[in-house]
Amino acid sequence: MKKIGYIILAIVVVFALYAWMSYNKLVTLNETATTQWAQVETQYQRRFDLIPNLVESVKGIMAQEKEVFGALAAARTQYSGAQNQADKATAVKNVESALGRLLVVVENYPTLKSSETVQTLMAQLEGTENRISVARKDYNDTIRTYNLSTKRFPSSVIAAMFGFDEKVYFEADQAAAAAPKVDLK
Numbered sequence: 549m550k551k552i553g554y555i556i557l558a559i560v561v562v563f564a565l566y567a568w569m570s571y572n573k574l575v576t577l578n579e580t581a582t583t584q585w586a587q588v589e590t591q592y593q594r595r596f597d598l599i600p601n602l603v604e605s606v607k608g609i610m611a612q613e614k615e616v617f618g619a620l621a622a623a624r625t626q627y628s629g630a631q632n633q634a635d636k637a638t639a640v641k642n643v644e645s646a647l648g649r650l651l652v653v654v655e656n657y658p659t660l661k662s663s664e665t666v667q668t669l670m671a672q673l674e675g676t677e678n679r680i681s682v683a684r685k686d687y688n689d690t691i692r693t694y695n696l697s698t699k700r701f702p703s704s705v706i707a708a709m710f711g712f713d714e715k716v717y718f719e720a721d722q723a724a725a726a727a728p729k730v731d732l733k
Contacts (some may be wrong), residue, residue, distance in 0.1 A: 570697075570706040577694040581715055584687040585633065588718065589682040592640060596624050599647070600677060602669040619646035637718065647673075684718050691715045 603617050623646050629638035651670075695714050698707035706712075 564664045566702070570703045571710060574697060574703070574707055574710070576612075577690070577697055578712065581687070581690045581694050584683070584690045588680065588687050589636070590682040591676060591683045592627065592636075595643070595673065595676045595680065596627060598669060598673050601626060602650075602673060607676075619651060622646075633716075644669075688717050691717050721729050 599620055603620055620643065623639055623642035626642060627636060630639050698705050698714055699713050704710040
């Protein structure tokens with residue numbers, strides 16, 4: 549009878565250890581995902597800090613492109629006022645759309661393109677866009693690992709017990725597949 553008690557105790561201890569380790573792993577993955585999203589936001593902030601400088605430089609050379617500049621400013625303001633991750637993602641898509649139009653304008657005007665200030669800011673913006681891409685990839689990789697841990701048995705049981713829900717991937721807007729069109733009429 550003592551043997552059965554020891555066996556049951558051993559099973560309970562093994563289960564408790566597994567539950568403890570699974571819980572800690574899920575907490576770590578959740579915090580890593582939060583940190584990765586913060587990195588994405590940091591890169592967005594860098595982009596938003598560069599945009600006014602780029603816009604002001606371009607404005608000095610091309611005053612007639614007010615619509616593109618207005619769209620950039622409005623999207624930047626929308627991001628600043630966003631209350632949650634979904635609102636921020638929508639605002640970022642609007643910035644990317646307006647930024648795409650601005651880049652087309654810059655490429656179509658040789659005097660603007662040759663401006664040293666614009667070239668420097670464009671290089672910084674390009675670097676920032678690359679950083680954003682890497683930060684998004686890292687975020688999605690982390691989310692993949694987290695989501696797999698919450699879905700695979702037996703850790704899915706622990707995830708369900710403690711409320712670790714599936715996280716959403718960062719996905720590009722469908723409109724991002726098409727090149728932006730600028731009509732300068």
